[in-house]
Amino acid sequence: MTVSDYIIDFFVRKGIKDFFGYQGTMIAYFVDAIHRNPNANNHSCYNEQGASFAACGYAQAGKKCGVAYSTSGPGAVNLLSGVANAYFDSEPTIFITGQLNTYEYTGIPEMRQQGFQEINIVEMAKPITKYAVQITDAKDTRYELEKAWYLANNGRKGSVLIDLPMNIQRTEFNADEQQKFTPSINETQKIEYQQIYDALSKSKRPVIIVGNGVCDRYQSKLKAFIKINNIPTITTLLASSFLSEDELHLGNMGSSYGNRTALMAVHKADLLISIGASLGKRQTGVKLENFAPNAQLIRIDIDETQLKAKIKKGELQIKADTSNFIEGLTINKYTQDIEEWVDFIHSVKAYYTNFDKNLPELYPNHYIESISDLLPDGYNVVSDVGQHMMWVAQSFHLKKDQLMLFSGGHGAMGYALPAAIGAYYANRKPSIAISGDGAFQMNIQELQWVVREKLPIKIVVMNNHCLGMIRSVQEDYIDSRYEGVSEESNFSPCRFKEIAQAYGIESKRITFIDELDNITFDSQSAFLLEIDMDNKTLALPKTFFGDPVYRQRPYIPDADLQKMLDF
Numbered sequence: 001m002t003v004s005d006y007i008i009d010f011f012v013r014k015g016i017k018d019f020f021g022y023q024g025t026m027i028a029y030f031v032d033a034i035h036r037n038p039n040a041n042n043h044s045c046y047n048e049q050g051a052s053f054a055a056c057g058y059a060q061a062g063k064k065c066g067v068a069y070s071t072s073g074p075g076a077v078n079l080l081s082g083v084a085n086a087y088f089d090s091e092p093t094i095f096i097t098g099q100l101n102t103y104e105y106t107g108i109p110e111m112r113q114q115g116f117q118e119i120n121i122v123e124m125a126k127p128i129t130k131y132a133v134q135i136t137d138a139k140d141t142r143y144e145l146e147k148a149w150y151l152a153n154n155g156r157k158g159s160v161l162i163d164l165p166m167n168i169q170r171t172e173f174n175a176d177e178q179q180k181f182t183p184s185i186n187e188t189q190k191i192e193y194q195q196i197y198d199a200l201s202k203s204k205r206p207v208i209i210v211g212n213g214v215c216d217r218y219q220s221k222l223k224a225f226i227k228i229n230n231i232p233t234i235t236t237l238l239a240s241s242f243l244s245e246d247e248l249h250l251g252n253m254g255s256s257y258g259n260r261t262a263l264m265a266v267h268k269a270d271l272l273i274s275i276g277a278s279l280g281k282r283q284t285g286v287k288l289e290n291f292a293p294n295a296q297l298i299r300i301d302i303d304e305t306q307l308k309a310k311i312k313k314g315e316l317q318i319k320a321d322t323s324n325f326i327e328g329l330t331i332n333k334y335t336q337d338i339e340e341w342v343d344f345i346h347s348v349k350a351y352y353t354n355f356d357k358n359l360p361e362l363y364p365n366h367y368i369e370s371i372s373d374l375l376p377d378g379y380n381v382v383s384d385v386g387q388h389m390m391w392v393a394q395s396f397h398l399k400k401d402q403l404m405l406f407s408g409g410h411g412a413m414g415y416a417l418p419a420a421i422g423a424y425y426a427n428r429k430p431s432i433a434i435s436g437d438g439a440f441q442m443n444i445q446e447l448q449w450v451v452r453e454k455l456p457i458k459i460v461v462m463n464n465h466c467l468g469m470i471r472s473v474q475e476d477y478i479d480s481r482y483e484g485v486s487e488e489s490n491f492s493p494c495r496f497k498e499i500a501q502a503y504g505i506e507s508k509r510i511t512f513i514d515e516l517d518n519i520t521f522d523s524q525s526a527f528l529l530e531i532d533m534d535n536k537t538l539a540l541p542k543t544f545f546g547d548p549v550y551r552q553r554p555y556i557p558d559a560d561l562q563k564m565l566d567f
Contacts, residue, residue, distance in 0.1 A: 003141050004033035004169045007096070010145055012039045016067055018058065018425040019043065020051040024071020026117065027098030029169035031069070043425065043453065046445040048075050050418035052082020052095065053407075053443070057419030059091035060405045061380050062426025063216045065152055069096040073117030076163075077124070081412055084128040086159035088409030089238060090212060092152040097121050099165040102136050125161040134163035138171040139178050146181035154183070155321075156213070156303045189320055191328055196273065196298060199316075200334040203271035205341045206231050207295075209253065212238035212408070213276020213302060218326040222275070225326075229335040232345045234262040236277050237393055238408045244398040250349065255285035255549050257390040260352040260541055263550045264564055265345055269295040276301065276322040279311050280409075285549050288312070300325050344567050351560070356541065359554055363513065364388070364462065364537050365395040370516050371434075371460060372396045379521075380405060380423035380431040384416035384439035387468040390539035392434055401429075414442025420457050421449060430456040432521065437463040437493035444494075447503040447528075456524045459505075461496045464533040472538060476545070486535060500528035 001009070007030070011019075019034050020043050021027070034042040045051040048070040055066030066086070070079045076097040086093040100118040113119070125132040130151045135144055148160040200206055208231050214222060223243055226233055234253045235242050243249040251259025253266065266272065272295045277283070279299070284291040288311055297315040300322060301307050307317045318325065356362055368391045375381070378401040383392040385407055398404055405423060407415035416439065420431035440461050450457045466486040474482050484490045500507035507528040510516065519529060541552035551561065 004030045008033045020054040021069035026072040048078035050446045052079045053418035054422030057422030058426040061423035065092040071098045076121040085410040087128045092157040093159045095161045101167040130158045132161040142178040206271040207269040208233045209274040211236045211277025240404040261349040267550045273298045368395040382416045382420040384435035386436040387539040388436045388462045413439040432458040434460045438467045459528040464537045465535040496530040
């Protein structure tokens, strides 16, 4: 078999049968190997960024390794946004790039370009991968591929890139004669659970923060631990699906757009236990002294570097794989006398829900609530990046067997549609991509992918005719100079309904929320819904500059806020 045959067979044996990419001369032997393998499926995108985001969505929804490929040069560069996305959001992914034949290299490293469409993609990718390597000798293939798989799927997961010259792709290869990769065995850290149990037994106001580092395999045990101890729980954006249907789930944390109840809970807590969450500034706020001012903080994280960024003085840090940590938990009740705290949190949640319910400026959130009510069980819900991302995070009510996916750390516009495609292939559940008029145009070409492969992808485009998130920044901080964000200042959207129809996708445009009564999402065919909106939409509730994180606009009455703070 050739090197390409071996690589595809390796992935198939690992349970990976779907490959995302775009054909090109310098990756043609690899793509041909996918074609010839009866257990492998090739899925062609229309821009390599779409393939890379599809691999990310596949990894997120399937909790397994995504694989994307490209040709060399411009194709490889187009992959990089997805490579970065997977790295920042800890998604196990392997990216394969084609490259110039090794015998075409000049041996002069200072030369600007070694040949047509050559680029040093390995050095470009190193800062946004766990590992990036070019295979220059076929005999290294087994070692490098096994190493790539191990690194992508173990520890803090993430992206790996293998650059594969054309002549290496087609070289005959016998894996049995080649060197294996043997990972080094890390000494398992002893976890002092008693410190955590003691902290819980003394706490009157505990809160658990669950991050993206909590893998599916042990979620049920962590949920059982939370339930028996009746602990209010907050999730990071990427962990939104965890405990989403339970009354103990308070929503997402976030210094600007976090859930109101979650922010109040953090402010009033006397104990925070963070499991697999990075706790970056977008979550804690810039002024760390104001984050959970009365709480002891316990952080469980596998990433030693992440733990170097201390959040609170005296925080207890436990460097451990969250799976090992959760596996070792003893499911007993440790909390005492916290009923008053839980009742308070539920009352805060009820108050904010009622307060926000009829606010006219929150009408985009009401659209999202209504769409979540209409959507059947078992969907992948994939949000793009923009104001609509905040509306989805704040107001989409997940149902049974639904997953919510975002581009987190990278925050890549154009993520939703290709990630929704990848998510579908990961778990064979229909997907809905919720996007804005700006973000959707970033990868609108992937509508043809949806049509060609007859995918059950639903698309909602919330068209407010502007780049609303940026416009809000310009309004607040740049004296309302709206350059590059609206139809009056060098930005305009297309007519999404007609574009979808041109691709052969059924589509509708609505202008009023009651028109949703005539919309259904339960068919197995593709469908695009364009929601025509006012161009002065806002992402609310939001903490504005200078306010404490728990005081969000639209403001509740000062007297009611003070009652909560006095608890």
